[in-house]
Every structure is written in C-alpha cells, then in structure tokens.
Amino acid sequence: MTGKTLYDKLWNQHLVRDADGGDALIYIDRQLLHEVTSPQAFAGLRDAKRVPRRLAANLAVADHNVPTTDRSAGIDDPIARLQVETLDRNCVEFGITEFNMTDPRQGIVHVVGPEQGVTQPGMTIVCGDSHTATHGALGALAFGIGTSEVEHVLATQCLMARKMKNMRIVLNGALAEGIASKDMILAVIGEIGTSGGTGYTIEFAGSAVENASMEARMTLCNMAIEAGARAGIIAVDQKTVDYLRGRAYSPRGDQFDLAVKAWRELISDHDAVFDAEHVIDVSDLRPQVTWGTSPEMVASVDDVIPDPADAPDEGKREGWSRALDYMALEPGTQIGSIEVDKVFIGACTNGRIEDLRAAASIARGRCVAPNIKQALVVPGSGLVKKQAEDEGLDQIFIDAGFEWREPGCSMCLAMNADRLEPGERCAATSNRNFEGRQGYGGRTHLVSPAMAAAAAIAGHFADPNKL
Amino acid sequence: MKKFIKYTGVVIPINRDNIDTDAIIPKQFLKSVDKSGFGDNLFDAWRYEDQGEPGADCSNRPLNKEFVLNRKPYRDGSLLLARENFGCGSSREHAVWALRDFGIRTVIAASFADIFHNNCFKNGVLPIALPLADIEWLFARDDEQGAFSMEIDLERQALTSEDGNVYRFEIDEFKKHCLIEGLDDIGLTLQHESDINAYEARRAKETPWLFPDLQL
Numbered sequence: 001m002t003g004k005t006l007y008d009k010l011w012n013q014h015l016v017r018d019a020d021g022g023d024a025l026i027y028i029d030r031q032l033l034h035e036v037t038s039p040q041a042f043a044g045l046r047d048a049k050r051v052p053r054r055l056a057a058n059l060a061v062a063d064h065n066v067p068t069t070d071r072s073a074g075i076d077d078p079i080a081r082l083q084v085e086t087l088d089r090n091c092v093e094f095g096i097t098e099f100n101m102t103d104p105r106q107g108i109v110h111v112v113g114p115e116q117g118v119t120q121p122g123m124t125i126v127c128g129d130s131h132t133a134t135h136g137a138l139g140a141l142a143f144g145i146g147t148s149e150v151e152h153v154l155a156t157q158c159l160m161a162r163k164m165k166n167m168r169i170v171l172n173g174a175l176a177e178g179i180a181s182k183d184m185i186l187a188v189i190g191e192i193g194t195s196g197g198t199g200y201t202i203e204f205a206g207s208a209v210e211n212a213s214m215e216a217r218m219t220l221c222n223m224a225i226e227a228g229a230r231a232g233i234i235a236v237d238q239k240t241v242d243y244l245r246g247r248a249y250s251p252r253g254d255q256f257d258l259a260v261k262a263w264r265e266l267i268s269d270h271d272a273v274f275d276a277e278h279v280i281d282v283s284d285l286r287p288q289v290t291w292g293t294s295p296e297m298v299a300s301v302d303d304v305i306p307d308p309a310d311a312p313d314e315g316k317r318e319g320w321s322r323a324l325d326y327m328a329l330e331p332g333t334q335i336g337s338i339e340v341d342k343v344f345i346g347a348c349t350n351g352r353i354e355d356l357r358a359a360a361s362i363a364r365g366r367c368v369a370p371n372i373k374q375a376l377v378v379p380g381s382g383l384v385k386k387q388a389e390d391e392g393l394d395q396i397f398i399d400a401g402f403e404w405r406e407p408g409c410s411m412c413l414a415m416n417a418d419r420l421e422p423g424e425r426c427a428a429t430s431n432r433n434f435e436g437r438q439g440y441g442g443r444t445h446l447v448s449p450a451m452a453a454a455a456a457i458a459g460h461f462a463d464p465n466k467l
Numbered sequence: 468m469k470k471f472i473k474y475t476g477v478v479i480p481i482n483r484d485n486i487d488t489d490a491i492i493p494k495q496f497l498k499s500v501d502k503s504g505f506g507d508n509l510f511d512a513w514r515y516e517d518q519g520e521p522g523a524d525c526s527n528r529p530l531n532k533e534f535v536l537n538r539k540p541y542r543d544g545s546l547l548l549a550r551e552n553f554g555c556g557s558s559r560e561h562a563v564w565a566l567r568d569f570g571i572r573t574v575i576a577a578s579f580a581d582i583f584h585n586n587c588f589k590n591g592v593l594p595i596a597l598p599l600a601d602i603e604w605l606f607a608r609d610d611e612q613g614a615f616s617m618e619i620d621l622e623r624q625a626l627t628s629e630d631g632n633v634y635r636f637e638i639d640e641f642k643k644h645c646l647i648e649g650l651d652d653i654g655l656t657l658q659h660e661s662d663i664n665a666y667e668a669r670r671a672k673e674t675p676w677l678f679p680d681l682q683l
Contacts, residue, residue, distance in 0.1 A: 016666045017659055025659060027666055029677050039500035047503065048468070048653070053663075056680035086500045123677065148560075148589065148652070156656040158663055251676035259676045 003269025005166045006233055007201040010141040010266070014124045016158055023160035028153050029123035032109045033060035033096070035087035036415070037128030041151035042090040052094055053157040059118050060091050060098040061109045064415045068378050068405035071101055080416065107381020107407040110134040110348035114218060115383055117247025121236045121263040126153055131348050131431065133224040137217035138244070139236035139266040141201070144225065165275040167200035167229070168268070171208040173283030178465045180358060181216035182350060182429065182448035184208065185223040186288035190298040192278055197229030200276065203268060204234050208282045214243040215354045222349045223431050226295040235267040289335050289461055290433045290446040292323030297433075299335060301451070301463050307331035326435055327443050328423070336461050338445075341424040343368075343375040343456040344438070345402075345449055347412040350429035351380025353387050355449040359429075360393040362453035362464050368401030369459030375402040376418060378410040402456065414439045427455035468591045470649035471572070475618040476545030479535055479571070480609045484551040488562035488583060491554070496521050496561065505561055506568030510536060536569075540614050546573040548605055553594075554583025563590045573619050575626070577602045588642050589651060593621065595636045621647055 004012070017025040038060070045051065052058060065080035075081035084101060091098035099106045105116065110131050113119040121139035126132060128150045135142035145159065153159055169192075171184055189196075202224050209217065217234050224232025241260050244250045251259045286300035297320070299306065305324065308331065311317035324331065329338070345351075345359050356379065368375050377397045379385035385407055388394055394404045411418040412430035420426055420442025429452050433444040447455065454464040496508045496519070507525040512518075514536055516529040535541045547566065553576035554562060563586045566574065572592055577599045579587075587594045597605075608615060608628075618627045621643060626634040645655070656663075671678035 016662050025656060025662070027663070027670070040502040043500070043502040048651075050653070054680060083500055120677070122674070152653050152656065155653045156663065157667075158656055158659075160652065160656065255676040259674070262674060 002273050003271040005268040005272040005274060006203055006235055006266055007166055011163055023162055025158050026124060026161050027158055028126050029057060030118060030125045031058045031153050032113055032127035033058060034064055034109050034129065035062045035083045036064045037147050038150055039083065039086045040147050041154060042094065044151040045154055050155045052096065052154045055095050057157060058096045060087060060096050061106055061112050062087050062101050063108045064409045064413065066101050066408040067416050068408050068410050068418055071406060104382040107384065108348045108351060108409055111351055111380030111384065114138060115381055117244055117250035120244065121240055121266050130225045131222055133230065133232045134218050134222040134348055136221040136231055136233035137214060138240055139234065139263065141231055141233065143230040164201045165199055167197060167202045167276040168274040169202055169204050170206035170277065170279040171204065171282050172206045172279065173208055173281045175208060175282055175285060178450055179285050179287065180448040180450060181212055181219040183285055183288045184282055185220050186290065186295065186298045186446060187285055188280065189223065189227045189295045191280060192227055194226060194294055194296045195228040197224060197227040200229050201231045201233060202227065202229040204232060209234060213354060214239055215352045219349055226431055236263045287448065287451050287463055289451065291327065291329060291335065292320065293326055293433055293435050295433060295446060297323055301335055301461055303335055305329050305331050305333045305335065339371055339460045340427045340455050341373050342420060342426040343372060343452050344411040344426055344428040344430065345376065345452050346378030346380060346410055347430035348380065349431045350449050351378060351384065353384050355429065356388045356393050359449040359453040360396045362450050362457065363400040363402065364396050366400055366457045368456045371459045372456055375456040376405055376411060377402050378405045379407045381407050411438050413437060427452045468649045468651040468654060471591060471593060471621050471646040473618065473620045475616050477540050477543060477614055477616050478546045478548050478605065478609065479541045479544040480548045480606055481535060482606050483549060486549050486553050488554055491562040492565040493519065502564055503568055505565035509565040509569045545570050546575060546617055546619065547571045549576040550602060551577045552580055554580045560586045563587055563592050567592055588645065591646065593646060595626065597634055597636060601634055
C-alpha cells in the first residue's frame with residue numbers, strides 16, 4: 001500500500017461521512033469570521049432559528065473595512081460602519097468571540113489566527129475569504145468558502161466537499177541575500193500559472209521551505225490561491241511546534257505535549273504519491289516584480305517588460321497586450337526604470353513582523369523619494385504593530401517618510417479609505433494585481449517587503465541590495 | 468426552510484423573455500448586510516418611477532401604475548409567470564431572496580437560467596418549466612379573462628387552474644424531496660447529526676486539545 005500525503009491524512013481525519021458518489025461531509029475545527037462575508041450567514045441562522053453548533057470553534061475579527069487612521073471617532077463611511085457594527089452585534093448576539101476594532105489583538109484575520117494560536121496543525125480551518133490558505137503553513141487544511149457555506153459551518157460544524165487532488169511543489173536551494181518567500185511564490189505562480197493549481201491542494205516542500213521561517217511559510221501558502229489552489233499546506237516540523245508553544249489559544253501543559261505527538265505525524269509519507277509535482281531551484285532567484293494584471297505576469301527586477309509578440313499562444317498574447325495597456329507599460333522597458341506613485345507594505349501576505357523588519361532594514365537611515373505621493377506601512381495586527389514599535393521600526397519608517405498606520409486589510413483591496421487614484425502606480429506587498437483592485441484605474445505591482453521599501457526609497461523599482 | 472406544500476395563488480404575468488437578475492433586484496440593494504428585506508425592491512426599476520436607493524422608504528415613492536405588481540389582485544399574487552430564460556445574468560441569490568420576500572414561491576416560465584434555477588431550491592422557491600405553448604395559453608387567459616388563480620401541488624407535480632385544466636411538470640426527485648420536506652443544505656447535513664455527534668465524541672477523546680468545550 002502506498003503512503004499518504006499530508007492532505008490525504010488531513011482529509012481522512014475529518015471525514016464525518018464518506019461520499020456515496022457525491023459530496024463527503026467533512027468536519028470543520030475552526031471558522032474565522034469577518035464583517036464582509038458573514039452578515040447574511042448570521043441572518044440566515046437567525047431566520048432559521050438556528051444557533052452556532054460550537055461557539056468555541058469560531059473567532060471573528062473586523063478587518064476589510066476598518067480605517068487605518070485614528071479610530072477613536074469610528075468609521076466615516078456609513079455602509080462600512082454598518083457592516084462592522086453588524087459583525088459586532090452578531091458576535092454579541094450569538095456569543096462568538098470577536099476582536100473588535102479597538103481590541104489590541106485586532107488585525108487581518110489571517111495574521112491574527114496563527115499569531116493567537118487559534119490556527120493549529122491538523123485542524124480544518126475555513127473563512128469567507130480566499131486567503132484562508134495562509135493557515136496551511138502550520139500543517140492545517142485551510143480554505144476559503146462562500147457565505148452560504150459560512151452559515152452551513154456555523155450551524156453544523158461541517159461542510160459538504162469533494163476531495164482535491166494532490167500536488168507537491170518542491171523548492172530547493174538556498175535563497176540569496178534579500179530574496180524573500182514572496183519572491184519564491186511569485187516565481188512559482190509565474191511558472192505554473194494562475195490556474196496551475198486548480199483542483200489541487202498544494203503541498204510546499206523542499207529545502208527552501210524547510211529553511212523558511214513560519215512567517216515566510218505563511219506568505220507561500222497565502223498565495224496558493226493565486227496559483228489556483230484553494231489550499232496550500234506545509235508539513236509540521238520543529239519550527240511549527242516552537243511557533244505554537246505559549247500562544248494564547250495554543251494547548252497548554254500535558255495537552256500541548258499530547259498535541260505535539262499528533263502534530264509530528266502531519267507529514268507526507270516518504271512513499272506518498274502526488275498527482276502532480278513541480279521542482280524549482282530557487283538558489284538563483286532574483287527579486288520578483290509583477291508587470292501585468294494577473295499574478296502570473298511576473299519577471300525579475302533585472303528584466304524588461306515582455307513583448308506580447310513573444311507570448312506562448314494567442315490567448316496569452318491578447319492577455320499580455322490588454323494588461324500592458326491597462327498598466328501603461330511598453331514592451332522592452334527596463335523594470336528597474338518604472339517609477340511608482342505609491343507604496344503599500346502590509347496585507348495578509350506580508351503584514352507580519354518579519355516583513356516589517358525586512359522593509360525597515362531597507363528604509364533605515366534613508367528617505368522616501370520625492371516622487372512618491374504616499375508610502376503606507378500597515379501592520380497585519382495590533383500585536384504586530386506593538387512589537388514593531390517595541391523594536392523601534394515605526395520610528396525608522398516615520399523618519400524615512402513612510403506613514404505608520406493602524407492594522408487592517410487597507411490598500412490591498414481598498415474597501416476603506418486607503419486606495420489608489422486612477423492611473424496611480426503602486427509597489428504593493430499584497431497578493432492581487434487585478435484591474436482596479438487597489439482603487440479604480442490603479443496599477444498594482446506585486447513585490448516583497450524589501451522590494452516595496454526599495455521602490456519607496458529609489459522612487460522606482462530597484463534591487464534592494466544595490467540601493 | 469419552509470416546507471413547500473400545496474397552495475393556491477394568483478398568477479402574476481410578466482410577458483417577457485430574458486428577465487435578468489439585475490431587473491429582479493438592482494445592484495444598489497446588494498449592499499445590504501441582510502438576507503431578507505428585498506421585497507420592496509423586487510423589480511425596483513420597473514415598479515417605481517424614481518431611482519431606488521438602499522434603505523429608502525418605498526411607501527412614498529412614485530409607482531409605475533402600469534406595472535403588474537402595482538395592480539390588484541396581482542400585488543397579492545404568489546406565482547410568477549414569465550417566458551424564456553428567466554433569471555439570466557448575475558448569480559446574485561438576492562434575486563431569489565427578493566422574490567421570496569415579496570411572497571412569490573413559484574416561478575412558472577418556459578425556461579430558466581441555471582444559476583437562478585439552483586438558487587431557487589436553496590430558498591424554498593419552486594421554478595416550474597412548462598412548454599412554451601402552455602405559457603402562451605396562460606398569458607392569453609390572463610389577457611382575455613383577467614387575473615386567475617392556480618393551485619400548485621408539488622407532490623403530484625401538477626398545476627391546476629380554476630377551470631380544471633391540469634399542467635404536469637417535471638422536477639428532479641431529490642430536489643422535490645428537499646422542497647417538500649423543507650430541507651436546505653444545512654437541513655440535509657443536520658439529518659446526519661448523529662454522525663456529527665459521533666465524530667465529535669471520538670475526536671474529543673483522540674484530540675482533546677481541539678475540543679476544550681466538549682470535555683466532561
């Protein structure tokens with residue numbers, strides 16, 4: 001008998017009823033809730049006179065709509081305010097724990113989960129948000145769901161689901177100085193494409209993943225969805241165990257020891273068979289910059305903007321042309337010569353402490369270039385913000401001319417007041433460069449935190465090592 | 468979900484093909500945080516003579532008196548009659564919520580768009596496809612003889628008009644069962660509650676740290 005993949009193990013452990021040719025019923029250990037995709041789910045429960053099956057399995061955080069400026073006066077936008085207040089009210093009414101907008105632990109749901117130990121290995125974790133994949137970095141099966149399913153999980157603690165196929169992406173080699181996991185995942189998406197992982201759960205493996213920190217692993221899994229996979233996962237190792245020890249919601253004492261014993265099993269067997277596998281050597285990887293309107297449209301900072309005439313097929317040629325049109329870029333332009341208007345450092349992809357340290361190390365003792373209209377640093381959570389302030393990172397950013405903000409999703413999707421104006425170009429550490437994503441007519445280039453900081457300092461894209 | 472049982476209601480005729488979900492519930496009302504309260508804005512652009520805004524009081528808005536939903540006895544009707552490709556366009560479940568909130572529990576049409584068709588079953592609304600000839604006949608009847616009622620009997624898969632004409636319709640057996648029993652996806656899953664209970668009991672022993680709330 002062949003061995004099992006990590007995904008096989010997680011799936012099997014959560015089967016409540018196997019599929020009889022249809023959907024299986026799987027158990028959900030944890031649901032994370034935020035203000036945008038939960039109101040109708042709560043309303044549905046209320047209408048059906050249902051209650052959440054397990055209150056303790058849920059945690060709510062307002063993140064998408066919240067302002068990143070002073071919150072003492074509340075939210076200006078009445079629609080956003082209503083959504084956030086609705087989450088508050090729903091959580092009180094149903095008895096669900098919420099970190100509200102003024103709670104020091106508030107932040108982006110995908111930063112808060114791991115930080116609090118709410119995310120644990122071996123769990124199934126869902127949230128009405130596609131970047132739930134982030135939590136797979138801790139050896140959990142985590143994926144985004146729709147609002148009807150949010151209600152379904154609240155009421156039943158289960159989901160109807162079909163098993164995905166297994167894909168392994170092996171990242172081998174030692175990263176060069178200044179190269180981040182963001183560069184790795186952008187390169188992966190460039191390699192396999194934005195639908196390369198469709199229908200699969202992606203396990204990230206290889207020496208570069210083993211050597212990556214937990215936070216770097218979260219960045220990898222975060223963008224599994226940009227490669228088409230609803231879930232990205234990484235095997236449990238000593239780093240996972242060390243990361244979880246002592247966190248607020250982590251098991252304690254004997255329970256922790258018992259948990260660790262089970263967590264150690266959360267690896268793919270050596271003889272496990274994957275339906276697909278990609279092996280990528282990352283030792284020569286250069287800083288990555290997206291140049292188009294899909295995350296797969298990516299190149300290294302030393303490259304030039306590609307010519308649609310060189311695209312592999314007719315479909316891609318049209319896609320590249322449309323993207324370059326929208327991005328106002330010409331084929332052959334040196335990526336390093338592209339000037340930006342705004343810089344955004346944050347999001348569930350790169351809003352954690354190591355990301356801020358990497359950006360601060362570039363900003364230290366330097367000044368934001370005069371052509372930069374705004375350079376935002378938005379910590380992923382209140383606790384990330386506090387730690388950064390304890391380390392003096394806030395002052396480094398402020399001295400260099402960056403704005404130091406309150407935690408939230410912010411300019412990643414521009415549901416709050418942080419956004420691009422039409423035609424503005426942004427170096428962003430977020431995860432999507434779709435048309436209009438950061439504001440109507442805005443132009444997004446996805447980069448690592450160090451690259452974003454370097455763009456702010458240079459005024460254009462630049463290798464952080466050559467500033 | 469409310470059980471779908473036999474009932475009789477006034478037929479509301481809207482003699483158009485391709486009634487899209489934008490027409491059924493315009494986009495500005497999707498800002499709502501609720502899954503209900505869309506009934507006043509059902510067919511908003513056809514029903515009122517001004518532009519609707521979310522949250523606005525509809526009771527004083529100028530009505531398009533020609534529109535069927537503003538006329539007696541149609542405004543108290545519960546079966547909607549339309550032509551081809553009803554519910555096309557956007558996938559918004561709000562369209563079904565708006566129909567349901569207004570009191571429409573059955574939509575009779577020559578054909579339906581797929582997504583709308585699926586969304587109906589999730590919300591206890593029955594979409595009935597009849598041959599175009601029957602649809603034409605029903606419109607003609609309303610035209611010539613005025614408003615009429617029909618009885619819908621899901622168990623027998625039959626629509627019966629006041630004069631005794633019977634129209635049989637087809638429906639997926641499983642979906643029929645779900646409607647009659649008032650089951651939604653959640654209701655279906657809850658039929659397996661003993662499996663869920665057993666799973667939790669077993670896992671609470673095997674992995675107690677995941678179930679601190681279920682420890683004795």
